[in-house]
């Protein structure tokens with residue numbers, strides 16, 4: 001069986017024999033490699049502003065099996081996030097900072113699910129009033 005993301009045939013890389021269907025590219029580790037990134041665990045999205053051939057963000061994979069929904073996802077994410085920020089005021093539920101600990105899963109969910117409070121901004125008044 002050919003699994004997506006896994007080595008498709010036996011090969012040797014830097015003297016290591018890699019049997020087929022055994023190895024997966026660890027994008028999580030690449031994105032946190034201190035040999036590649038300064039201060040890799042800090043949230044600095046500006047580090048990805050200047051894309052070059054050596055360093056880039058790979059949330060959608062690369063190559064033939066890269067994400068088919070890449071273009072759609074990037075547009076919808078920007079629109080959704082922008083709408084949530086423009087239309088609502090957001091607050092934490094208490095004084096404590098949000099726990100950003102990661103849980104274990106392919107899509108890296110938060111360990112503690114996010115709970116937040118939101119209040120419609122005035123820009124939403126006409127929309128919400130029309131809905132009644």
Ligand code: HEM
Nearest residue numbers: 004005059060061062064065066067068069070072073077
């Ligand atoms: C933020 C949203 C998304 C992220 C971060 C994401 C990420 C990924 C990643 C990492 C892969 C594996 C790529 C690889 O093997 O190298 C993948 C595959 C795939 N994604 Fe997405 N994806 C997203 C949204 C979507 C959407 C909206 C669609 C469809 C409308 C989609 C359809 C697919 C499909 C069909 C594959 C399998 C491609 C293949 O194996 O040939 N994805 N995605």
